[in-house]
Amino acid sequence: MRWDWILPEPVSxxxxxxxxxxxxxxxxTGVIFVVVEVALVWFLIRYRRRDGRxxxxxxxxxxxxxxxxxxxxxxxxxxxxxxxDVWLKAKLADHEGxxxxxxxxxxxxxxxxxxxxxxxxxxxxxxxxxxxAVRNQLHMPVDRAVRVELGSDDVIHSFFLPDFRVKQDxxxxxxxxxxxxxxxxxxxxxxxxxxxxxxxxxxxASVTVHEAGEFEQWQASRGTPAxxxxxxxxxxxxxxxxxxxxxxx
Amino acid sequence: xxxxQLVAPNVSAQHWADPSHPxxxxxxxxxxxxxDHKVIGCQFMFLSLFFLLVGGLLAMMMRWQLGYPGQPMPxxxxxxxxxxxxxxxxPEFYNSLVTMHGTFMIFFAIMPLLVGMFGNWLIPxxxxxxxxxxxxxxxxxxxxxxxxxxIMVASFFVAGGASGAGWTGYAPLSxxxxxxxxxxxxxLWCISLVILGFGSLxxxxxxxxxxxxxxxxxxxxxxxxxxxxxxxxxxxxxxLAMPVLAGALIMLLFDQLIGxxxxxxxxxxxxxxxxxxxxxxxxxxxxxxxxxxxxxxxxVISNGSRKPIFGYPAMVGAIVAIAFLGWVVWGHHxxxxxxxxxxxxxxxxxxxxxxxxSAIKVFNWLGTMWRGSIHFHVPMLNAVAFxxxxxxxxxxxxxxxxxxxxxxxxxxYFIVAHxxxxxxxxxxxxxxxxxxxxxxxxxxxMLNPMLGKIHFALTFVFxxxxxxxxxxxxxAGHIRRIYDPNxxxxxxxxxxxxxxxxxxxxxxxxxxxxxxxNLAWSLWRGQRAPANPWNANSxxxxxxxxxxxxxxxxxxxxxxxxxxxxxxxxEADFWxxxxxxxGRPAPDHSPDGVLIGDQKPASREPHR
Numbered sequence: 017m018r019w020d021w022i023l024p025e026p027v028s029x030x031x032x033x034x035x036x037x038x039x040x041x042x043x044x045t046g047v048i049f050v051v052v053e054v055a056l057v058w059f060l061i062r063y064r065r066r067d068g069r070x071x072x073x074x075x076x077x078x079x080x081x082x083x084x085x086x087x088x089x090x091x092x093x094x095x096x097x098x099x100x101d102v103w104l105k106a107k108l109a110d111h112e113g114x115x116x117x118x119x120x121x122x123x124x125x126x127x128x129x130x131x132x133x134x135x136x137x138x139x140x141x142x143x144x145x146x147x148x149a150v151r152n153q154l155h156m157p158v159d160r161a162v163r164v165e166l167g168s169d170d171v172i173h174s175f176f177l178p179d180f181r182v183k184q185d186x187x188x189x190x191x192x193x194x195x196x197x198x199x200x201x202x203x204x205x206x207x208x209x210x211x212x213x214x215x216x217x218x219x220x221a222s223v224t225v226h227e228a229g230e231f232e233q234w235q236a237s238r239g240t241p242a243x244x245x246x247x248x249x250x251x252x253x254x255x256x257x258x259x260x261x262x263x264x265x
Numbered sequence: 266x267x268x269x270q271l272v273a274p275n276v277s278a279q280h281w282a283d284p285s286h287p288x289x290x291x292x293x294x295x296x297x298x299x300x301d302h303k304v305i306g307c308q309f310m311f312l313s314l315f316f317l318l319v320g321g322l323l324a325m326m327m328r329w330q331l332g333y334p335g336q337p338m339p340x341x342x343x344x345x346x347x348x349x350x351x352x353x354x355x356p357e358f359y360n361s362l363v364t365m366h367g368t369f370m371i372f373f374a375i376m377p378l379l380v381g382m383f384g385n386w387l388i389p390x391x392x393x394x395x396x397x398x399x400x401x402x403x404x405x406x407x408x409x410x411x412x413x414x415x416i417m418v419a420s421f422f423v424a425g426g427a428s429g430a431g432w433t434g435y436a437p438l439s440x441x442x443x444x445x446x447x448x449x450x451x452x453l454w455c456i457s458l459v460i461l462g463f464g465s466l467x468x469x470x471x472x473x474x475x476x477x478x479x480x481x482x483x484x485x486x487x488x489x490x491x492x493x494x495x496x497x498x499x500x501x502x503x504x505l506a507m508p509v510l511a512g513a514l515i516m517l518l519f520d521q522l523i524g525x526x527x528x529x530x531x532x533x534x535x536x537x538x539x540x541x542x543x544x545x546x547x548x549x550x551x552x553x554x555x556x557x558x559x560x561x562x563x564x565v566i567s568n569g570s571r572k573p574i575f576g577y578p579a580m581v582g583a584i585v586a587i588a589f590l591g592w593v594v595w596g597h598h599x600x601x602x603x604x605x606x607x608x609x610x611x612x613x614x615x616x617x618x619x620x621x622x623s624a625i626k627v628f629n630w631l632g633t634m635w636r637g638s639i640h641f642h643v644p645m646l647n648a649v650a651f652x653x654x655x656x657x658x659x660x661x662x663x664x665x666x667x668x669x670x671x672x673x674x675x676x677x678y679f680i681v682a683h684x685x686x687x688x689x690x691x692x693x694x695x696x697x698x699x700x701x702x703x704x705x706x707x708x709x710x711m712l713n714p715m716l717g718k719i720h721f722a723l724t725f726v727f728x729x730x731x732x733x734x735x736x737x738x739x740x741a742g743h744i745r746r747i748y749d750p751n752x753x754x755x756x757x758x759x760x761x762x763x764x765x766x767x768x769x770x771x772x773x774x775x776x777x778x779x780x781x782x783n784l785a786w787s788l789w790r791g792q793r794a795p796a797n798p799w800n801a802n803s804x805x806x807x808x809x810x811x812x813x814x815x816x817x818x819x820x821x822x823x824x825x826x827x828x829x830x831x832x833x834x835x836e837a838d839f840w841x842x843x844x845x846x847x848g849r850p851a852p853d854h855s856p857d858g859v860l861i862g863d864q865k866p867a868s869r870e871p872h873r
Contacts, residue, residue, distance in 0.1 A: 018758050019734070020741040023673070034669045041667055045660040052627060052656050059634040060649065063570070064641070070838065071831040072636040076576035080632065081625070088624040092617035095667055100610050103668035107606035128444065171438040172536060174601060174676060178742035178755060181673045187537065187603045188437060189530025205755045209601075209676040209744050211431045213438060213445055214357040217748035 027204065027225070028180035029161075029197040033102045035181070041095060106182075109163055115195035119161035124154070124194075126166075126173035126186040129215035131206070135235065148238050152221035154206060157231035161197040174210035177223055185210055198225040290814075298408070300400035301814050303707055305407050306385030309377050310700075312410065314784075316373035318777075319418075323366040325774050330354045332767025334749045334760075347426060357446055359748040360429030361421070367432030368454070371554065372461055373414055375688060378696050379557040380465065380503065381407065384472050384496050386703055390805035390812065391493045393481025393821040398474035406467035413461035420453035428454040431746060433547070436528030436539040440520040455518040462507040462514075469503040472496055481804070483823030487581070488842065490803045490827040491574065492699075494581050495560025498588045499553050505592075506549040513542035540602055544595035552591040554688060555655075556584055558695030559626055562648045564827075565698045566630050568801050569645030570637030571838050573828040575629045583622035583629075590619045600668050601675045609668050616666040623659050627652060638831070638838070642799065643717035647698035650725050654690025658683060661736065676746075679739025685732045697721070697780075705798050709810045710791030716783040723776035730769035734762050800839045803827045807843045 023035050063071075109115045121142045123134040133154050137146030142165075156162045166175055168186040175194060176183045184194045208219035226234060296304060329338045341352030348358040385403070389396055397403045420427040425448035430439035434454070442448045476497045480489070489497075517539065519525040526532035528539045567574040574580060596604060596612030630652045639645070661683040665671045674680065697720075705711045743756055750756040750763065797806035804821055805812065821843050829840040 018741070018762065020737045023740055024742065024755075030669075034672060037667055038664065038670045038673070041664050041670060045663055049656065049660055052631065053653060055631055056634070056649070056653055056656075059631065059637075060639060060641075063634060063637045063639050065571075065638045069638060071570060071572040071638040073573065073831050073833045074575070074636070075573050076579070076629070076632065081576050081579050081629070084628040085621060085625055089618070089621045092620045092663065092666075093614075095663065096614050096617045099613060099667040099669050103609065103613070103672075104606060106669060106672060107609065171441075171444050172435055172602075176676070176742075176744070178673070183601050183672050183675055185602050187530075189534075189536060190603050192603045205753050207742075207744055207753060210435070211360065211363070211438070211746040214355075214360060214429070216360070216746070217356060217750075218752045220752055 024179060026179065026181055027198055027200040027202070028177075028182065029199060030102065030106050031179070031181040034106070037095075037099055037102060040098065044091060044095065109193035109195040115163040115193070116161050119163040119195055119197075120156065121163050121165070122154070122156075123165045123167070124175060124186070125169055126175070126208070126212075126219075127169035128171065128213050129208070129219040131175075131208075131219070131221045135238065138236065150238065152206075154221065154223045155231060155234055156198060156223065156225055157228045158198050158201050158225050159228070161195055164194045166192045166194050171212050172210050173208045173212045173219065176207045176209035177204065178207065179204045180223070183209055198223075201225045201227055295814075298404060300396070300404045302385045302389050302397045302400070302403060303811065305403055306382050307707055308407050309381035309385060309410075312407075312414070313374050313377040313382060316369050316414065317375075317378070318781075320366050320369035320374050321774055321777065323362050323369065325770055326354065327359065327362045327366065328767040328770040330359055330748065331750065332764045334751055354748075356748045357429055358426060360431075360445075360746070361427040361447075361450070363746050364428045364431050364434075364454075365417070365421070368417065368428075368458075370688070371432060371550070372458060373410075373417065375554050375692050375696070376465070376550075377410060379554065379692065380468060380496070380499060381410070383492065383557055383561065383696075383699055383703075384468060384500075386707060387490075387492050387805075388472055388475050388496060389479070390706075390808070390816060391490045391803055391827075392476060392479055393484055393804050393817065393823060394475060394479035395815045395817060397471045398479060399471050402467050403471050406464045406471070409460060409464040409467070413457045413464065416453050416457040416460070420450040420457070423449040423453065426450050433543060434517065434539070435543075436517060436520070436536050437530070439539075440517055440528050442521065452518060452521055455514045455521075459511050459514050459518075462511045465503050465507050469500040469507075472500040473504070476500075481821045481823055484842075485823075487577070488823055488826045490560075491563040491577075491580055491584075492557065492560035495556045495563075495584055498584050499556045502549045502553050502556075502588055502591065506546045506553070509542060510546035510550075513539060513546065516542075537599075537602060537604065540599050541595070544598045545592075547598065548595040549588070549591045551687070552588055554692050556588065558651065558692040559584065561695045561699040561702075562630065562651045563633075564803075565644045565648035565702050566633050566652070567828045567830060568702075568799050569640050569642060569648065570634045571640065571830045572633055572637040573826075573830055575632030575635070576625075577826065577828065579625055580629055583625045586622040587619060590615060590622070594619060597666060597671075600671045606668075613666055613668045617663070620659065620663060620666075623655075627656055627659070642701075643712070643714050643721060644698045644702035644799070646718065646721045647694050647701065650721070651691060651694040651698060654686055654694060654728075658686030658691055661686060673742070674739050676744060677739040678735040678743045678745055681745050682732050682735035682739060685735070689728060689732065694725075697724075702799065703805075704787070705794030706805055706808075706810050706812070708788060708791075709794050710787050711794050711798060712787045712791060713783050716779055716786075720776060720779040720783060723779065724773065727769050727773035727776055731766055731773050734766055738762060738766075797841075800837075802829060802839055802841045804842055807841060 023038060026032055026035055105113045121136050123142055125132045131152050132149055134147055134149045136142050137148055139146055166184055166186045168188045170188060173186040174183060175186055180196050182196045184192055202225055204223045206221040206223050208216055299305060335353060337352030341349045425446060427450040429445050429447050438444050439451055476493060516527040520527055520529060526534040528534045528536050530536060563574055563580060594612060594616045596608055597616040600609045665674060665680060701712050701717055738759055741759055743750060743759055794810040796809050823842045824846050825842055827842055831838045832840050
C-alpha cells in the first residue's frame with residue numbers, strides 16, 4: 017500500500033517553491049500537533065482520578081493565555097507572509113514576476129468533458145491564420161514558460177496539473193491567465209479537479225514536455241491547414257468506466 | 266376602550282410548573298405537536314439521527330464504488346436501473362451521492378443536532394427559564410423541517426435523480442439541467458433548503474430572545490454555561506447567514522424556472538457570484554457547525570476534570586472572535602476560482618488569523634484538564650476525542666489557508682480529510698459527548714456506559730482509519746468527487762489505500778449499530794437517572810430527570826458561575842449554581858418539593 021507523506025516530485029519552476037512552503041507548514045504544525053497531543057495524553061494519565069487527590073481550584077492563568085495567544089498569531093502571520101510571494105508569482109501571470117515575455121501563448125477551452133488546446137503556430141501568436149488546435153493534449157518545450165488563456169464553454173472545470181502544482185478553475189464567461197514552466201521532459205497527467213457533470217471523472221488529458229528542438233518539430237508537423245481540424249484520433253481522453261445512459265449536451 | 270385587561274408579555278408571566286396540576290394535555294399535544302422545548306429537542310434528536318444514518322449510508326455507497334470501482338455493490342440490486350443497474354453504481358448516481366451525503370449531513374444532521382436538539386434541550390434550562398420565549402414558533406421550527414426533509418429525500422425518486430452538482434451547487438452546472446442531467450432534483454434541492462432555512466431562522470430568533478430576556482435572577486452573562494454562549498453566537502450567525510443562502514437559492518431556482526440568468530454568463534450573469542453568495546453563507550455555516558460543539562466540549566471537559574473551565578472570559582472571547590472573523594474568510598474557498606489573486610492574499614491573512622482563537626480554545630481545554638481529577642465517563646471520553654481530533658482538523662486547515670499550498674491540495678482528498686476531521690472528529694464527537702451527558706436528563710434513563718465505551722472506542726479507531734489516510738491520498742493528488750480514480754495513471758497505485766479506507770468505513774458504520782442499540786435499549790430498559798448523575802453545576806441538574814413541563818416550580822436563583830468545581834474549603838467537589846452561598850439548604854425546584862427559605866417565586870431582580 018502506498019502512503020504518501022511527501023509530495024510527488026515537482027516538474028515545474030514554481031513546484032519546488034510551493035512544496036517548500038508545504039514542508040514549512042508541515043514542520044510547524046507537526047511540532048504543534050505532537051506537543052498538544054502528547055500533553056493531552058500525558059494529562060489524561062497524570063491527572064486521572066485517584067483517591068485522596070483533588071483537582072486544583074483555578075480559573076486560569078493570564079500569562080499562559082497571553083503566551084499561547086501571541087505565539088500562534090506570530091506563527092500564522094509568518095506563514096501567510098512567506099506564502100504570499102509564491103502565490104502572487106504563480107497567479108499574477110501578467111505582472112512582474114509572472115509569465116516572462118517570451119512565454120508561448122496558448123488557449124485552453126474546457127467543455128464537458130474535454131480540453132481543447134489552441135496553439136499559436138510558427139508565428140508565435142494566437143488568433144492568426146496558422147493557429148491549430150488539438151484535443152486533450154498539451155505539448156510544450158522544457159525550460160520555456162507557457163502562458164495559457166483558460167476559459168470554459170459550459171460549466172466550471174478546473175485545470176489541474178498535479179506534477180506542475182498548477183490548478184486554476186476554468187470559468188465560463190472569463191478568460192483567466194495561467195502560466196507555468198516545465199523543467200523536466202516527459203508525459204504528465206492533466207485532470208479536471210472541479211465536479212463538472214457525469215463525465216467529470218474521465219475528463220482526462222495529458223501534458224507532454226518536449227526537448228526544445230523536438231517541440232518546434234511537433235509544432236511544424238501540426239501547423240498545416242489539414243491538421244488544424246481536430247482529428248478524432250487526437251483524443252487522449254478516457255473511456256467511460258460503465259456504459260453511460262445518456263451523453264449530456 | 267376595551268375593558269379587557271391586557272397582560273404585558275413579560276417574563277414574570279412565565280407559568281411555573283405547578284405540582285398540583287399534573288400535565289394533562291392529550292398525547293398529541295404532549296409528544297407530537299408539543300410546545301415544550303424538551304420534547305422538541307427530543308424530536309430534533311430522532312429526526313437528525315435518522316438523517317445522520319441516511320447520510321452515512323450514502324457515504325458507504327460512495328465508498329463501495331471507490332474501494333471496488335465498477336463492481337456490483339452487495340445489496341445494490343434493490344436500487345432502480347437509473348441508479349445502479351445490476352448493482353453497479355452509475356456516474357450520475359455517484360454525483361448525486363456526493364451531493365446528498367454532504368447536504369444531509371450538514372443541513373439535516375449536524376446542524377439540527379447541534380442547533381435544533383442541543384439548542385432546545387439546553388437553553389431554557391441553562392438560563393433558568395420555563396420554556397423558550399416563543400414556544401409555538403419553536404414547535405413550527407421543528408415541523409417545518411419535516412417537509413424540507415421529505416422534499417430532499419423525494420428528489421432521489423424523480424426523473425433525472427437527485428442533485429448532482431455537489432452540496433456547494435456551483436453554477437452553471439446546477440443552473441442548467443442540460444449540463445448536469447438533473448432536472449426536477451436540483452429544483453427540489455433549492456426548495457428544500459429554502460424551507461429548512463425558515464426553520465433555522467425561527468430557531469435562531471427564539472434562542473436569541475430567550476437568552477437575552479429570560480435569564481433567571483443572578484444569571485449574568487458571565488455566569489452562563491458555555492454551551493449557551495456558543496448557541497447565542499451561533500444563532501446570530503444563523504440569523505445573518507441563512508437569508509443569504511435563501512436569496513442565492515431563490516436566484517438559482519429562478520435561473521432554472523423562469524429564465525433569469527443571474528449565474529449564466531452567456532446572458533450576462535456571473536458564475537462567480539454564486540460562489541461568493543454561497544460561501545458568504547457557507548463559511549459562517551462552518552462555524553455554526555463547530556461553535557455549539559465547542560460549547561458542549563467545554564461543559565463536559567470541565568465536569569469530567571472536576572475543575573473550573575480554564576480562562577472563561579477568553580473562551581467566550583474566542584467564540585465571539587471566531588464567529589465574527591468567520592464573516593471575512595469566505596474567499597478561502599475560492600482561491601482557485603478565478604477571483605482576483607490579490608483578494609486571495611487578504612483572505613489568506615484573515616483565514617490564518619482565525620487559527621488564533623481556535624488555538625486559544627484548544628489550549629484552554631488542555632489547561633482545564635491540567636491538574637484536574639479526570640473522570641473517564643463516556644461523555645468525557647468523547648469530549649477529549651473532540652479536542653484531539655479538532656487539533657488535527659484545525660492544523661490541516663493551515664495548509665489550505667496558505668494560498669500556494671492550496672493550489673495543489675484544493676479539491677483533493679486533503680480537503681475531504683480536513684473537513685471530516687472538523688465535522689466528524691470535531692462536531693460529531695462533541696454531539697456524542699453531549700448525547701451521553703444530557704440523554705438522562707430528557708429521557709429519565711442513563712445510556713448504558715459499557716456499550717457507550719465500546720461505541721466510543723470502535724468509532725474513534727475506525728474514524729481515524731477512514732479519514733487519516735485521506736490526507737495521504739490528497740498529497741498524492743487524488744481529486745475529490747471522482748467516480749473512478751483509476752481513470753488516471755497517477756491515481757491507480759492508490760487503489761489499495763482506497764480499498765483500505767472503504768473497509769474501515771464499513772466497520773465505522775457497523776460500530777454505530779452499538780449506539781443505535783444502546784439508544785433503543787436504554788430508552789426502555791436503561792438505569793433510572795437521578796437528578797444529577799454527573800455531579801454537575803448548571804440549573805438543569807436541580808430538576809428531576811426528566812423535568813416537568815414548565816421546568817422550574819419556582820424562579821431559580823443563580824449564585825455563581827457554572828464551573829465551580831473542587832472549590833477550596835468545600836467538601837463536595839462541585840458547587841451548583843442554585844445553591845445559596847451561606848450554607849442554607851438549596852431550594853427544591855422539583856414538582857414535589859417543599860419550598861424552604863426565600864423560595865417565594867422570586868421578585869424580578871435586574872440581571873447581573
